[in-house]
Amino acid sequence: MPFTSLGLAPALVQAAAALGFQTPTPIQSQAIPAVLAGRDLLATAQTGSGKTAAYALPLLHRLAHADARAPRRVQALVVVPTRELAAQAGEVVRALAQPLPRPPKVVVAFGGVSINPQMMALRGGADVVVATPGRLLDLVAHNALRLSSVNLLVLDEADRLLDLGFADELQRVLELLPAQRQNLFFSATFPAPVQTLANGLLHEPECIDVPHERNDGAVIEQRAFLVDSTRRTQLLRQLIQSQGWKRVLVFVSTQYAAERVAAKLHHGDLYATSFHGGLSQGARQQALAEFKEKRWDVVVTTDLAARGIDIEGLPVVVNYDLPRSTVDYVHRIGRTGRAGASGLAVSFVTPAAEAHWRLIEKRQGLSLPLEVQPGLEPTEEPPPAAPGGGGIKGKRPSKKDKLRAAAAKTVTPPAQS
Incomplete structure (x- = not known):
């Protein structure tokens, strides 16, 4: 058509x-x-x-x-x-x-x-x-x-x-x-x-x-690595170098983590910078523009960059920290594999977050093998299971959900077209 x-x-x-x-x-x-x-x-x-x-x-x-x-x-x-x-x-x-x-x-x-x-x-x-x-x-x-x-x-x-x-x-x-x-x-x-x-x-x-579209490798290939929390930066550096990744968008959970991980990568001879809501608008615009111009190898970001940002031809997205919910996972990996192009989404799964990852897999309809990078075999023990399963935001209403439900009762009446 x-x-x-x-x-x-x-x-x-x-x-x-x-x-x-x-x-x-x-x-x-x-x-x-x-x-x-x-x-x-x-x-x-x-x-x-x-x-x-x-x-x-x-x-x-x-x-x-x-x-x-x-x-x-x-x-x-x-x-x-x-x-x-x-x-x-x-x-x-x-x-x-x-x-x-x-x-x-x-x-x-x-x-x-x-x-x-x-x-x-x-x-x-x-x-x-x-x-x-x-x-x-x-x-x-x-x-x-x-x-x-x-x-x-x-x-x-x-x-x-x-x-x-x-x-x-x-x-x-x-x-x-x-x-x-x-x-x-x-x-x-x-x-x-x-x-x-x-x-x-x-x-x-x-x-x-x-x-x-089903993410069966035709658009976005998805992989997961089991790794100790303290060795994720080392794994990230190894993958970038061994796989020849030219531009990587790395998602972390906090602004502090964005600054810390970017600094470690930069000290390891990678052109890396941070991107998060704590930066001035000018700094954010500059970092994003320079990343699009391929002047940075790695941008480490919070979920600020998970929505609405279009970086043409972005080849790789990495979940250094797993997202809180399946919705966030969808938006994060959607930064690659856009407009019919191929892309790669990699998730780092620590032993403590393995149960959380399994729930993301279940709700995404995924079944990915947990890969282990040679020389970085995990040694950390997973924590005891929390009562009730814990993990990813589930179907039981949270405090936010209850507030949304209350707000729904007071929304503006439907507009008439």
Whole structure:
């Protein structure tokens, strides 16, 4: 199915081709007609499947038919959880909009940097705003932005935005929007409690669930190594050198671990740096840009980099620390094997975390042999099993789950399309 069959303006079809989109991905071929038809949407598709273009193209199609003489007012609002995703989504929207006779004005706003340039960018209005929730509310509080004219709301990485960490800010944003609007929720995962919240905000949505491709080696090869916790850095260095890995994204659990592991690798003659939320926005942007330019061999990061960051051709992802949940595992390994390219995801499993890994395997439908690197055979003993099984976040409601359930009872009534 070509893009020409989806009902998009010819200029947008040409823009998609110029960016390398020759044929629609499954999420694009299903989502674009639904959005053009005015439907609310709840769309699930794996990372790297083209979700940004799936909402950007129909969004721009609507704006292309707007009255060119009308003053610029914010008609489309894209809300994202991170600064990096805001910048990336804004870049895609702007690139696709360039061939239009009257390209819409797109303003990207996020925290961690001065608000003044963003306020200046909003002078004279804007057609599309891509923003993180906190900075969006700051701009409204400074009277730099009004949301009363928004008729299309997009939540990109909606599961995280609907989660507890963003729930209060998102609710305040929703209260500023008109009740009559179209809502598009996109994510790679929608855990059941979050999906309940999403359903309360959507009006008769079309639900699209593009199945994840089986990770049988065709797209992402997955491997696991059993290793003592104290020898993971040594194993990582050996694998990078022996396997000839050129660029590696390494996930750890804390900002401190990101700094520590990056420093150890750097002292071992590898070009390694850290990337986490404790860095300034300028430092984060620089590290990410230099990694994309292949100036770093290794970037050690927290789950900050697990969502919405597209690093073209990234060959290897390593779980130095195992993720807390299967959802996080999906997002982490999704940084490689994108857009049909092959990739490798490696997980380090310490004896203490072996039970946790087995639960991740079970919920991912995996059965991977635990490899042992010669010379690094594990000697640590696993701890006694915790009562009730312990391990990965399970199906019994946690404190967070209970708070989500309470929030679900107080969500804004469904918007009417």
